[in-house]
Amino acid sequence: MRIVDHGLKRIGFEVRGYFRAPEQVFFTFLFPVLMYMLFGSIFSSETIPLPDGEITMAEYYLPAMVTMAVLLAGTQNLGLDIATERLEGGLKRLGATPLHPVSFFIGKFGQVFVTCLVQVVLVVITGLLLFGAELPSTASQWTTLAWLFLLGLACFSVLGIALSAVPRSSRTVAAVVIPVVLLPQFISGIFLQWSALPDWLQTVAAVLPLKWLAQGMRSVFLPDAMAAAEQTGAWELGLVAIVLGAWFVAGAVLTALTFRWTRGRG
Template structure:
């Protein structure tokens, strides 16, 4: 039976947009993944970024481990060194620094020096740009976490978990945390008015979050009202997830709900990821409207 011209036309017009959409998505992904290598190289060429985001958790872990080397953070039956106590917080802080702090400052600088304006005149899709940025945060975050754990284990004798379930928890807390931090960094990049003011705007935010989220101070040591306030933000939950992985089970009762509450970790961090995506969608522009 022959096919009428009208039927052939309908078939072609129906398949065309689907094929075009698939081709466009594939191109965006290809461009995005190709930019990850470029973004990683550019990141490690910036000495200040490498120190204040990549090496900073290692430096802080070393300082606390040496300063409190004689103190037992556990019990007589279950001793815990300073390095073991601070390791989860430093891993969580690394996610925040590599994602939120570095991303917000980096994009604000690129907007200020005209890099984003030049991108606006090229065929580079915004999706590909985001894939490159988030991929860079993920790669550097993995390297940073590995370095922090390596220093803790070799230099300070911290015994890392041996149970596969612990490493599975670490994997999803890390992946969710680093993605959320990167997306929030992109959203926060719209706040600084210029590249020069980016560090003055972003770093205090990241620093305050670290102090109230159980990174430098035991979370249970904070006043209840401050614990409740810190629970609004994702870093507290990322640190709590990391504590479940690396601290003894007896420390669970010291948490706010007297449990590790991993579903709460996933829910709170996931909500911040969604919020970051919404804010990014509403605010991100290659060129500021007021520029």
């Protein structure tokens, strides 16, 4: 119970530290909202025809930006944060205290959950107020959104922690983490419309968890007719859960093998 109590107390500390770093607030917290405003404004006049109507590109980008928020809050945020703390000696100092690693991770996961939840709410409100997007209309869609959010955030958080072990100096942290986070977005239906990608890129993206989270989010926010534009013509939510779960397990194993309070194994 003391470990859990220390972890819960660290959530507040981590959240305050997060918002005290202006560059972190801009590039991970506000970035999805700003990108949504940009994409929604640029493509505001374009529509996607459907058998029983149409949707605007601004509506299409809503689930993409929600997915981006989960990716940035989990992988980029924790990848940059933990790598910097490790390489600059912050984790070493924590390791010399009675703080248990479980308490440390409770604090990190709590901070990611709180900040990402606020991000998603801001993205959805932006879609509602500026671009006329609609909220999910059924209890099933809200349930799907909830488990996608939690499973996706858990998956990308452990992958971010595992990625934090890769940089070898504080100067290279951003150069290692940001490309790993940025490049998959171009082939996973975030920046580019999924159906516009060539088949071989769709096949490559199908290996990565980001594509599956984006597909699941599209099933929540877009009409069912849009499922025809997916690679198999269906939302495949069961497979979405399996792939995200598999990547979560892989990330957790990598985290257990690579996480250290210090640079090396000492």
